[in-house]
Amino acid sequence: MDYRFRDEVFNAKKAAMGEMYNLAKEHLRDGDKLINFASGHPSTEVFQDKLIKRYLNLTMEVAEKDILQYGAHAGYLPLRQTFKKFVNEKGNVVKPEDDLIITYGSVEAIFLTALALVNKGDKVIVEVPSYVNAIKSFQIQGAEVIGVPMQDDGVDLEKLESAMRQGAKLFYTVPNFGNPSGITMSLSKRKEVYELGVRYQVLIVEDDPYGDLRYRNERIPHIKEFDTEGAVAYINSMSKLIAPAMRVGFLVANKEFIKRIIPIKAVSTNGVTSIIQFALWKMFEENDMYAQIQKICDVYSKKLFLMEKSMDKYFPEGVKHSSPDGGMYIWVTLPDGTDIGKLCKESAIQLHIPITPGNGFCVVEPESCTSLRFNFVKESLEDIDYGIQKIGKLMQHYI
Numbered sequence: 001m002d003y004r005f006r007d008e009v010f011n012a013k014k015a016a017m018g019e020m021y022n023l024a025k026e027h028l029r030d031g032d033k034l035i036n037f038a039s040g041h042p043s044t045e046v047f048q049d050k051l052i053k054r055y056l057n058l059t060m061e062v063a064e065k066d067i068l069q070y071g072a073h074a075g076y077l078p079l080r081q082t083f084k085k086f087v088n089e090k091g092n093v094v095k096p097e098d099d100l101i102i103t104y105g106s107v108e109a110i111f112l113t114a115l116a117l118v119n120k121g122d123k124v125i126v127e128v129p130s131y132v133n134a135i136k137s138f139q140i141q142g143a144e145v146i147g148v149p150m151q152d153d154g155v156d157l158e159k160l161e162s163a164m165r166q167g168a169k170l171f172y173t174v175p176n177f178g179n180p181s182g183i184t185m186s187l188s189k190r191k192e193v194y195e196l197g198v199r200y201q202v203l204i205v206e207d208d209p210y211g212d213l214r215y216r217n218e219r220i221p222h223i224k225e226f227d228t229e230g231a232v233a234y235i236n237s238m239s240k241l242i243a244p245a246m247r248v249g250f251l252v253a254n255k256e257f258i259k260r261i262i263p264i265k266a267v268s269t270n271g272v273t274s275i276i277q278f279a280l281w282k283m284f285e286e287n288d289m290y291a292q293i294q295k296i297c298d299v300y301s302k303k304l305f306l307m308e309k310s311m312d313k314y315f316p317e318g319v320k321h322s323s324p325d326g327g328m329y330i331w332v333t334l335p336d337g338t339d340i341g342k343l344c345k346e347s348a349i350q351l352h353i354p355i356t357p358g359n360g361f362c363v364v365e366p367e368s369c370t371s372l373r374f375n376f377v378k379e380s381l382e383d384i385d386y387g388i389q390k391i392g393k394l395m396q397h398y399i
């Protein structure tokens with residue numbers, strides 16, 4: 001069969017993080033240990049498996065038979081109301097003119113937004129670097145993806161305004177502990193980003209899967225908290241807070257926007273599994289979930305501080321790294337001209353330590369990218385120090 005794929009689908013590529021992991025796994029020998037810094041996964045160490053089991057079992061015991069039926073496209077109403085209360089506990093995110101729908105993680109929320117807004121050839125703005133699956137979502141829709149560089153306190157506002165003047169449909173941002181940069185957007189920049197979005201009628205898509213994973217410094221209000229014009233769509237996920245297998249996220253936006261999103265969801269995933277939604281509703285209603293999240297932060301903060309310390313100790317002079325206030329990733333940059341692809345492959349094959357090359361996160365001159373993304377949460381403290389030491393020795397051959 002001659003499958004006539006759309007150009008955007010035919011040209012779609014797999015993520016490099018999976019490629020590096022598979023390389024490392026293929027070259028393992030008996031007795032070898034794999035240390036995975038390339039992963040996008042949280043640590044299984046923090047999964048509340050007993051809590052999850054308890055509420056899944058409770059769901060099957062107390063829920064009516066309707067829980068096995070198709071659910072509402074927008075999600076289980078009690079969970080939607082609970083998530084509204086949860087996200088508003090620390091700031092005014094969901095306002096009376098907004099609504100919230102349940103999605104299959106944050107990725108579906110991003111993709112639904114792209115399906116709703118983006119025609120082939122439309123301009124979409126992303127940060128450089130930015131979340132690879134968001135970039136792919138926009139590219140698969142046929143968007144012209146425009147990259148705007150990051151500064152230490154967030155997106156370059158001058159370049160962002162220049163891009164918005166071109167008539168973009170949306171600006172996608174991860175303002176808290178960005179994936180992969182680890183950068184947090186300052187309060188002043190958040191306000192200015194919102195004002196630019198309103199001025200140029202560019203929707204701000206604020207993706208916040210890591211916002212509650214803060215290990216130092218004070219919380220900064222979400223961009224959505226400044227929104228009085230329906231100019232911000234806010235996305236969050238339970239994947240990093242509860243477990244990825246729950247596959248539950250949510251999208252908050254103006255009611256008119258949500259109303260247009262629901263028919264698209266009806267013909268894509270239809271709705272998130274009702275059993276999972278009921279279990280999460282009970283879990284959030286009967287527990288202090290921010291206390292549960294603090295337990296995750298207590299574990300992850302130690303790993304972040306150790307990886308930073310190890311990088312400072314073992315990486316060669318000229319190698320720089322970000323110092324995130326939270327999240328899961330550190331962005332490491334080597335001198336111009338470094339062959340990052342070769343370095344990552346050698347690390348995977350020879351050291352059995354996969355790391356993610358940064359070019360997949362960059363839509364501007366990806367071939368010249370000399371950065372890497374390190375996941376600091378997945379591995380043990382012992383393996384973090386050992387792995388960074390081994391990579392530091394390898395880097396000496398590339399600088």
